[in-house]
Amino acid sequence: MSDQSKRKRPLVADKRYPSKGKAAAKKPAKKPAPKKPVAKRKAAPKRAKRGGITGLFSAMFRWIFRLIWKVTWRITAVVVLVLSLAVGYFYTTLPPLEALLDGRARGSVTMQDRYGDVFAWRGDQFGGVVTADSVSRHLKNAVIATEDKRFYRHFGISPRGIASAVRINLSEGRGPLQGHGGSTITQQVAKLLCLGEPFDPNAGLTEKEYESACRRTSLQRKAKEALFSMAMEVKYSKNDILSIYLNRAYMGGGAFGAEAAAQRFFGKPAAAVSAAEGAMLAGLLTAPTTLSPTNNLDRSQSRAATVIRLMREQGYLTEAEAAQAQANPAELSEAAEAKAGGYFADWVMSTGPEFFTRNTTEDVIIKTTLDQRMQSAAEEGLKWVFENKVRKGSKAQAAIIVMSADGAVRAMVGGRKTKVAGAFNRATQALRQTGSAFKPFVYAAALDLGYSPNDLIDDSPYCMTIPGSGEWCPKNYTKRFEGMVTMTQALKDSLNVPAVKISESVGRDLVSQVASQFGIQSDLAAGPALALGASESTLIEMAGAYAGILNGGSSVTPYGLVELRLQGDEEPLMGTGGGIGERVIQESAARQLVYMMEKVISEGSGQRGQFGGRQLAGKTGTTSAAKDAWFIGFSADYVAGVWMGYDDNTPLSGVTGGGLPTDIWREVMSRVHEGLPLKDLPMSTPAPLSDFSDEGQDGQNTGNGGGSGTVIDQILNEIFGSSGSGSSAPNPEGGDR
Incomplete structure (x- = not known):
């Protein structure tokens, strides 16, 4: 058996589809259409891999960048979320616009x-x-131009403004948050609102400390301020924020x-x-x-x-x-x-x-009772005298009061600088010795007891022994004695001895009582120098007391408030805080005293006060060593008082009450009375001198006794044992012309 017979047949796939015949089998095969040539794509050039150290650093940089990016956007997202929550929180705390x-x-x-x-x-x-729309466009534009020129373009804070402020602060040697703040109007509103933290009186901070805490510039505070500002930008419109600013600033x-x-x-x-x-x-x-x-x-x-x-x-x-x-x-x-x-x-x-x-x-x-015309008159009169009659550079001060007879204060000057507020007011706050300006209260007490302006007093050397102080002998400003004078002449010429004698005759307690009831609230001197103005008082008290003489002898409380009410209410909460009070002396005594004081200006030490042919009455006053000079007087319409002196009690040089203070009084009152008709003073002319037989059985004069000076001396003899010794002891109180 040959090897060929043993060979296996070749593996041939079975025909899956049977042939359709020979004709079909013989049919020539169809040629495929020729393919169009396809353009070949150029292959992308391969990036050359860097090797060595350069490649390593490049790879590391890319990795770090990707890492930073991943971390940054996550952190940014968290920050934005937190900021949104914080802004949202502040948003919920913001009240309606009207409440701000x-x-x-x-x-x-x-x-x-x-x-x-x-x-x-x-x-x-x-x-x-x-609102931002109701104010003048000039005011609105001025605020934006000055405070925040990018107001309508930012979201509550201005990074550019903050950076600029930090740069300026550092360049000027300060900390980054000290000095310039770079604040927008919105941020300023946030500060005005104290970042939504209302003042709490029970928190242990005063209002001033609270405001100071609101304006501190710590980093934490600035961060909170920025959040609050952004919340406002969300809650309110730009004009709303500007309106808050225009109302609260x-x-x-x-x-x-x-x-x-x-x-x-x-x-x-x-x-x-x-x-x-x-x-x-x-x-x-x-x-x-x-x-x-x-x-x-x-x-x-x-x-x-x-x-x-x-x-x-x-x-x-x-x-x-x-x-x-x-x-x-x-x-x-x-x-x-x-x-x-x-x-x-x-x-x-x-x-x-x-x-x-x-x-x-x-x-x-x-x-109030203020009369702005009279206020201007007082300021102008004071200015005129100091510019024309006082040496340049003088530091002497002056004060003026003008009031009606019922105590309504019409004008007040508390010092030479009249355009001030919150300053020491010499018209109401300065307690100064009154000098002879006090004497009318001595004569008021005597007239109320029945003395007459024509009663005679012996102006001759007179001394008293004061327990614990020794002998005291008052003297006149002129260093002369006038002999027998009437009470009117004694007041007219501001004689000291007669004033002391009358005070001792009627009793110091009565003189003090009359002065106090007329409105002299300060402690009055207890000794005989009371009659010469050794006591201190304020100008407003003295002017108010003289107003009581003008109005017929009733006390006066000076006042400036007429009516107080709340805005929007029609009915007042309270009314006048002063005015005429109880009677101090009889009207007849007050009218006689006005007669005596009229002679001071028409014939006596205050003659420089005359103006316009008006009937005027008043009294001069100068204290020991001329530390204070006064003139207080009145017309039938108004009372005015003037004080002049130094704040430190330096003596005035060549100034008495009858000098510069009277000049100021005249300049003020002549301006006050411009356009006012002439009116007579409410005064009574006393009966003419009569003989000694008219005096009363009690040794007091009944009003017509011309010899009452003798009676006064007799009373003093009974009290002190002597009416005068001619001693030359100094007069610490002084008189004035």
């Missing part, structure tokens, strides 16, 4: 004069709610908000301020107290000029408008020029109820 517009902790006091015109403000004044002079500031400084609403006025108000936001126009108008105008330049640079003003504003800087209204009412307003605030004046939480309206 009045941010004062105290109320305000608005003072009106006797005719109802506003002349002064005190406390935290709030003029009313304004302190603008100096006690004014909170644009409306109060516009009314206080310019006497007009915030909607009507000009470009120059708007620039001045916006300029105050940087340093409201320092730049306040009532403190330094020139400095305030200089700052306003800078604001106008910024407004021009930012397109808020045309070249012509800016030039006009620069050429016509803002000026204060008359009320603002008076700087919150000066001494008179201070006095009214101090005499009113504390819970409605100094510490009020309400807005209060007080109608």
Whole structure:
């Protein structure tokens, strides 16, 4: 068997489809269509792998970058989430817009004069709610140009502004958060709101400490401020935020908000301020107290000029408008020029109820007795005398009171600097010896007992022995003695010996009682020098006491408050705080005393007080060593008092009550009486001198006894044993002309 027979058949696949015949089998096969050549793609060049150290660092950099990216976006997402939650939290704590517009902790006091015109403000004044759309466009634009020129483009904080502030602080040698803050208007509003932390009186902090804590600039505080600001940007519109700022910002002079500031400084609403006025108000936001126009108008105008330049640079003003504003800087209204009412307003605030004046939480309206025309007369009269009759450089001070016979104070000057507030008021606070200005109360006591202005007194050397002090011998200012004189002449020429004799005759206690009942509240001297004004008093007390003489002998309480009510109420809470009180001396005695005091001006030591042909009465006064000089007098219409001296009790050089104080009195009263008709004083001419037989059985004169001087000497002889010794002991009280 051959090997071929043993070979296996080749593996051939079975025909799966049977043939369809021979014809089909013989049919030639179809040629395939020729394929179009396909353009071969160029293979991308393979990036050459860097080897060695360069490749290693490249790989490491790519790995670090991918790692940082993964970590950064995750951290960013977490930070954004946390910020969103924090902003959302502050958002939920923000109150409605209306609750944020009045941010004062105290109320305000608005003072009106006797005719109802506003002349002064005190406390935290709030003029009313304004909006960013209701104020003058000049004010709105000035605030944005000065405080935050990108206000409408940021989201509450300005990274560019913060970076710039940090750079400036570091360049000036301060810490990054000290000095410039780079705060937006929104951030400033956040500070004004104290980041939503209301003042709690029970927290152990004063209001000042609370405000200081609100404005501290720690890193934690700035972060919270930024979150609070962004929350406000979400809660309120841009104009809402600007409205809060315009209502809550302190603008100096006690004014909170644009409306109060516009009314206080310019006497007009915030909607009507000009470009120059708007620039001045916006300029105050940087340093409201320092730049306040009532403190330094020139400095305030200089700052306003800078604001106008910024407004021009930012397109808020045309070249012509800016030039006009620069050429016509803002000026204060008359009320603002008076700087919150000066001494008179201070006095009214101090005499009113504390819970409605100094510490009020309400807005209060007080109608007062002030007459602004008379106030100007007092200030102008004082200024004229010091400019024309006082040596330049003199530090002497003066004070003036003008009042009606019922005690209504019409004008008050407490010192030579009249445009002040909160200053020492020499008209109401300075206790000074009164000198011979006290003598009318001695004669008032005598006249009320029945003495006559024509009664005779012996003006001759007279001494008394004072227990513990030795012999005391009063002298006249002229160093001369006039002999027998009437009471009228003794007062007219301000003689000391007769005043002491009358005081001793009627009794010092009675003299003290009469003076006290007329309104001299200070402790009165106990010795015989009482008659010569050794006691101290204030000018307002003395003027009030003289008003009692003018009105017929009734006591007077000087007052400035007529009516107090809450803003918006029609009915007052309280009325007049003074006026005419009980009778002190008989009207007939008061009329005789007016007659005697009229001779002081028409014939005696106060002749320099005459003006306009009017009947005038008064009394001069000069104290020991001329430390104080007074003149107090009255017409039929008004009482005026003038004091002059040094605060440190330095003696006046060549000044007596009949000199410069009388000049000031004349200049003031002549201005006060401009346009007023002439009126006669309420005085009675005494009966003519009669003989000694008319005196009463008790040794007191009944009003017609010309020899009562002899009786006075007899009474003094009985009391002291001697009427005079001719001793030359010095007179510590002095007299005056």
